[in-house]
Amino acid sequence: MFLTRFRVNTARPGARRLLSSPQTMHAAVMSAFPTLLPTDSPPPDGPRVLWRLDHQARAEVLLYIVSPHQPDLTHLVEQAGWPAAAAADPHNPGWHTRPYTPLLDRLTAGDQWAFRLTANPVHTIRRHPDEPRKITAHLTPVHQMRWLLERQDRCGFRILEKPDAQRLLPSGTTHHGKHEHHGDRYELSVSDRTPRSFDRSREPRTSGRTKPVTLVTATFDGRLEVTDPQALRHTLAHGIGRAKAYGCGLITLAPATQRPAPQRAS
Incomplete structure (x- = not known):
């Protein structure tokens, strides 16, 4: 690799x-x-x-x-x-x-790293019981964070929680209907959430012949702890989520003492 x-x-x-x-x-x-x-x-x-x-x-x-x-x-x-x-x-x-x-070989359970990930957070919805499920993008930071938190265990890491003294709220959470918003609980931020539309073909689009692709991405910065080194190695080599061909899914690591930026090549 x-x-x-x-x-x-x-x-x-x-x-x-x-x-x-x-x-x-x-x-x-x-x-x-x-x-x-x-x-x-x-x-x-x-x-x-x-x-x-x-x-x-x-x-x-x-x-x-x-x-x-x-x-x-x-x-x-x-x-x-x-x-x-x-x-x-x-x-x-x-x-x-x-x-x-x-x-990859030196990853060990308990290690802590800063990380960055640009991903395509999506879920499937069905408006009526008799219609097929449709893939739909998560549009808000609340839902995009939850999307990543739901995948952390099987990806081989856990996102670190903020110390109590750094939280604006006592528990670090607020409630949105049936769901909790963990934006103040974890060392995790979301940025660069602008939807992009582009042609799937490399040739100029002609009217009525092709349909542009609309892609919603989110960039996550935060700190994590390794829980399963083998699973994390797989995640780093295979990516997270969909739209990998379009620049999504790559998670990179940096020493946790630095700001959450990629492990730089040199």
């Missing part, structure tokens, strides 16, 4: 095209692996290629990739990087890749 970081040069037209469409970015990421064909499907039980965009600032966008094979991002440097700088320094091709397996 490998972890890769690529800084996107947002001033380049190619970068703007990539950032405007998760479908286009997915194609560019998959093109980094010469042994993978566009028609290949990820193995059902093996690790897959995961990616995520972190918008640190207006002109600082980082692409993270976790993959079973080492990528070649030369084409991304040419489209959306600094090709002249990369050509001038043979030791710096324009991206950074490091082995990910050593981090």
Whole structure:
């Protein structure tokens, strides 16, 4: 397994095209692996290629990739990087890749990490008993947090709770109908919840022929404790939730003493 970081040069037209469409970015990421064909499907039980965009600032966008094979991002440097700088320094091709397996192997129950995850929190609903269930996005931070909390046990971790002194409410919870809102209970925040609409095809959409994809994502930052190292290794290699081809599901770790940002490649 490998972890890769690529800084996107947002001033380049190619970068703007990539950032405007998760479908286009997915194609560019998959093109980094010469042994993978566009028609290949990820193995059902093996690790897959995961990616995520972190918008640190207006002109600082980082692409993270976790993959079973080492990528070649030369084409991304040419489209959306600094090709002249990369050509001038043979030791710096324009991206950074490091082995990910050593981090996975040293995960131990009780370890605490900061984490970041961009996911597609959804659930299924049925308005009438005789109609099929429909996949629907969670739109509020309350429901998006609950979506992640419901998955933490089987993913091999638990999200840490805030000390009482840091909570605004005595129990850290409020009630919304039949449900509790745990937003003040856990060391967890939700950001970047803007829905995105894009064409599934890489070709321009023509009226009446294709339907745009609408994707609701949420970025989670927080702190976790490892409860099941093997399950967490599986989560880090396979991702969480749906829409993995569109930049969702990749969870990254950083030392818990730092702010919740990804384990950086170097």
